Amino acid sequence: METTTTTETKQKVYFDLTTSPHLHSKWSTKKVMWFVNLALAPTIAAALAFFGIYQALIMLTAIAFAVGTEAAIQSIRKKQVTWFDGSAALTGLLLALTLPPNFSLSATAIGSVVAIGLGKQIFGGLGYNIFNPALVGRAFLQAAFPVQITTWMKPNFAVDGITSATPLAALKFDKVFTETTPMILGNIGGSLGETSAIAVLLGGIFLIAVGIVNWRIPLSMILGMIIFGGIFWLINPQYPTPIFHILAGSFLFGAMFMATDWVTSPITNKGMWVFGLGISLVLVIIRIYGGLPEGVMYSILFMNGFVPLINKYTVPRTFGAVKENKK
Amino acid sequence: MSIGTFRGGVHPPEFKELTENCAFETIPNPEEIILPVSQHLGKDATPQVKKGDDVITGQLVAKAEGFISAPVHTSVAGKVLSLGKEITPTGFPKDAIVIKTNGTLEGERFRLSPLDPETITPDEIRARVAEAGIVGQGGAAFPTYVKLSPPKDKIIEVVILNGCECEPYLTRDYRFMIERPDDLISGLKLIMKALGVKRGVIGIEDNKPEAIKLLSDKILGETGLEVVALKTKYPQGAEKMLIKAVTGKEVPPGKLPMDVGAVIQNIGTAVAIHDAVVKGEVLTIAALTVSGKGIKVPKNLLVPVGTPIQNVIDFCGGVTEDAVKIVVGGPMMGVSQFDLHAPVMKATSGILVLTKEEITENPETPCLRCGQCVGACPLNLMPTKLSRYSQLQRYEDAEGADITVCMECGTCAYTCPANIPLVQWIRLGKQKVLEMQKERAAVTQ
Ligand code: SF4
Ligand code: SF4
Numbered sequence: 001m002e003t004t005t006t007t008e009t010k011q012k013v014y015f016d017l018t019t020s021p022h023l024h025s026k027w028s029t030k031k032v033m034w035f036v037n038l039a040l041a042p043t044i045a046a047a048l049a050f051f052g053i054y055q056a057l058i059m060l061t062a063i064a065f066a067v068g069t070e071a072a073i074q075s076i077r078k079k080q081v082t083w084f085d086g087s088a089a090l091t092g093l094l095l096a097l098t099l100p101p102n103f104s105l106s107a108t109a110i111g112s113v114v115a116i117g118l119g120k121q122i123f124g125g126l127g128y129n130i131f132n133p134a135l136v137g138r139a140f141l142q143a144a145f146p147v148q149i150t151t152w153m154k155p156n157f158a159v160d161g162i163t164s165a166t167p168l169a170a171l172k173f174d175k176v177f178t179e180t181t182p183m184i185l186g187n188i189g190g191s192l193g194e195t196s197a198i199a200v201l202l203g204g205i206f207l208i209a210v211g212i213v214n215w216r217i218p219l220s221m222i223l224g225m226i227i228f229g230g231i232f233w234l235i236n237p238q239y240p241t242p243i244f245h246i247l248a249g250s251f252l253f254g255a256m257f258m259a260t261d262w263v264t265s266p267i268t269n270k271g272m273w274v275f276g277l278g279i280s281l282v283l284v285i286i287r288i289y290g291g292l293p294e295g296v297m298y299s300i301l302f303m304n305g306f307v308p309l310i311n312k313y314t315v316p317r318t319f320g321a322v323k324e325n326k327k
Numbered sequence: 328m329s330i331g332t333f334r335g336g337v338h339p340p341e342f343k344e345l346t347e348n349c350a351f352e353t354i355p356n357p358e359e360i361i362l363p364v365s366q367h368l369g370k371d372a373t374p375q376v377k378k379g380d381d382v383i384t385g386q387l388v389a390k391a392e393g394f395i396s397a398p399v400h401t402s403v404a405g406k407v408l409s410l411g412k413e414i415t416p417t418g419f420p421k422d423a424i425v426i427k428t429n430g431t432l433e434g435e436r437f438r439l440s441p442l443d444p445e446t447i448t449p450d451e452i453r454a455r456v457a458e459a460g461i462v463g464q465g466g467a468a469f470p471t472y473v474k475l476s477p478p479k480d481k482i483i484e485v486v487i488l489n490g491c492e493c494e495p496y497l498t499r500d501y502r503f504m505i506e507r508p509d510d511l512i513s514g515l516k517l518i519m520k521a522l523g524v525k526r527g528v529i530g531i532e533d534n535k536p537e538a539i540k541l542l543s544d545k546i547l548g549e550t551g552l553e554v555v556a557l558k559t560k561y562p563q564g565a566e567k568m569l570i571k572a573v574t575g576k577e578v579p580p581g582k583l584p585m586d587v588g589a590v591i592q593n594i595g596t597a598v599a600i601h602d603a604v605v606k607g608e609v610l611t612i613a614a615l616t617v618s619g620k621g622i623k624v625p626k627n628l629l630v631p632v633g634t635p636i637q638n639v640i641d642f643c644g645g646v647t648e649d650a651v652k653i654v655v656g657g658p659m660m661g662v663s664q665f666d667l668h669a670p671v672m673k674a675t676s677g678i679l680v681l682t683k684e685e686i687t688e689n690p691e692t693p694c695l696r697c698g699q700c701v702g703a704c705p706l707n708l709m710p711t712k713l714s715r716y717s718q719l720q721r722y723e724d725a726e727g728a729d730i731t732v733c734m735e736c737g738t739c740a741y742t743c744p745a746n747i748p749l750v751q752w753i754r755l756g757k758q759k760v761l762e763m764q765k766e767r768a769a770v771t772q
Binding site: 017019020022023024025026027028029030032082085125126127128214262263264265266267268269272315317318319320321322 | 337339340495567571577578579580582652654656658659660661662663665679681685686687688689690692693694695696697698701702705706707708709711728729732735737738740741742743744745746748750751754
């Protein structure tokens with residue numbers, strides 16, 4: 001068979017031959033991770049403002065050890081070193097923000113190593129872990145340093161009546177309700193990230209606006225809190241109001257930055273609703289019946305464990321398919 | 328005005344501004360054209376000429392073979408140079424007729440006899456559409472007369488003209504709507520007549536307000552015709568999405584639009600039908616957009632079918648230094664090219680020359696389970712799962728997860744921050760599953 005030439009062969013032969021689609025959104029794993037880090041800026045600023053410069057040391061220590069652990073494990077296992085993708089730094093930063101303002105640096109470092117080692121790399125690295133690594137680190141510290149991790153510090157700009165205790169602890173152990181305004185602003189006792197509701201919301205709304213955080217998770221958690229917290233409060237007004245539940249402790253921080261962790265939250269839209277509502281239900285029960293004042297960490301970790309199951313049972317109905325076994 | 332749409336989808340940057348104001352230009356005949364005998368879905372057409380034969384423009388060179396097929400006509404006058412395998416934009420060599428142009432023969436032109444659209448019968452319309460070699464201009468190149476001949480038991484209620492043109496860069500349908508609105512409407516009426524349908528809808532994305540306005544004005548006072556504005560979103564122009572947006576009905580998996588009473592036709596197809604009936608023209612010209620940041624002068628062109636891509640690119644001033652990729656079709660579903668001798672085909676809607684900056688390839692990382700692809704899939708599939716099954720060769724699981732329903736629109740891969748080649752994996756898995764199903768069918772027979 002003869003081949004024919006049409007024009008001068010001036011064509012370039014190096015044309016890229018990848019398959020469709022030839023356009024991609026501007027997001028990459030790395031860019032997403034750094035955007036989440038960026039979204040924590042207001043919270044970081046609030047932590048520094050309320051608790052002082054020592055907080056910067058906690059955060060830097062946590063990030064350094066997280067990134068270092070990631071790099072060390074990856075090079076030992078002869079895997080590609082991806083510490084610069086921002087995910088390890090994010091884990092370190094998130095962990096730091098769950099710690100009390102006067103937490104020791106050495107314990108912080110241990111927490112970071114555990115978060116990356118046990119929380120992430122043991123499963124095979126980014127994308128394969130089941131539990132939120134920062135929360136795994138935090139849970140470890142809770143067990144290892146139970147006293148230190150519940151020792152709080154009085155914030156700068158504390159107004160009358162504000163003690164170093166967190167609003168939840170104050171309520172649980174002293175039956176003292178904290179006012180709403182300080183909880184919104186953040187001049188209350190608590191861990192670095194949980195104090196200022198406004199700062200957390202700013203970052204969270206930013207992430208929702210750029211499309212990184214799926215709004216279904218924070219919204220379903222808040223709705224869940226209004227429903228389940230509301231039910232308890234209606235039964236017995238001695239229990240905190242839903243508003244208090246939402247503003248106190250690390251609820252908002254968890255809703256915006258922890259529960260929304262891509263890897264450990266459901267991938268289906270319906271699943272996200274189940275997940276968010278589930279977290280709030282578990283949380284209300286822990287806060288009301290549990291021995292500890294706070295429970296966001298446990299409720300998220302608990303629901304993380306159900307994610308594979310949730311994904312399995314919330315597969316969307318294929319377009320045009322008739323719903324099967326509608327009984 | 329209600330704005331119809333569907334669930335999911337994405338909003339890629341459009342880049343329509345590069346060509347939306349470029350009126351169609353006619354490209355001069357190339358020295359040589361390459362006419363694959365299969366420019367449509369279905370059976371190859373059978374060559375009717377031998378090496379050395381003289382042909383005139385519009386002459387039949389390959390006859391339709393069987394029910395799903397379309398004839399091929401030459402777009403230039405000249406001499407048949409060869410019959411053999413030639414590269415096509417799909418990347419595979421196919422049987423083709425190569426014709427060397429001869430200017431002295433150009434005056435003559437083959438035409439069918441014009442027909443009166445008022446008195447023409449449905450059968451005559453179908454026969455004419457078949458004879459003129461018209462195929463769907465939207466990509467799959469399904470022979471149009473087959474779509475105009477639904478089985479008796481299917482009741483068609485609505486004809487929808489697809490004026491969405493949701494692929495970024497492409498503006499050829501838009502130009503048709505702006506430049507030839509009357510012919511377009513005439514074509515739509517012919518389609519409706521062939522199908523015996525009372526309702527004709529032109530669905531247009533709301534990023535084309537001038538087209539919406541112009542066509543709405545043109546159909547004022549006509550009964551049964553309407554222009555529907557649709558949300559600008561990719562892939563709004565996919566058949567299933569368009570039907571959902573216009574009628575609210577979902578085409579079930581494995582079924583066709585006609586199963587829910589709808590027939591979709593492309594804008595260019597309607598114009599071609601008008602030309603075939605009223606002017607007696609056979610389909611030898613492809614209307615296409617040449618665009619992308621890598622082409623010197625972006626244009627909308629009328630190109631003789633069979634013209635090598637290289638000629639089209641040369642006519643547009645050639646490529647820029649930073650061009651890295653040439654795509655036939657739109658950027659979301661088009662095919663990248665390695666041999667620019669491949670010809671423009673009947674259904675070619677665009678040629679894009681893309682630069683590095685436009686295609687932003689990020690490194691692939693493991694799946695982050697972010698669910699972006701799941702949320703974006705317009706057919707409610709789980710792209711991450713489908714591609715995983717395909718990678719692991721778990722084809723039964725892939726089948727169970729409806730991999731065959733995937734229309735390869737690329738929406739999922741567009742969203743994926745981990746830059747996993749989802750569509751590539753899904754395509755592979757889909758092929759395997761289809762093979763498996765065929766084998767199964769063969770065994771049970
Ligand atoms: S390519 Fe397939 S799986 Fe991906 S979004 Fe389109 S239909 Fe869904
Ligand atoms: S979009 Fe990509 S990273 Fe996200 S779930 Fe889908 S495949 Fe995984």
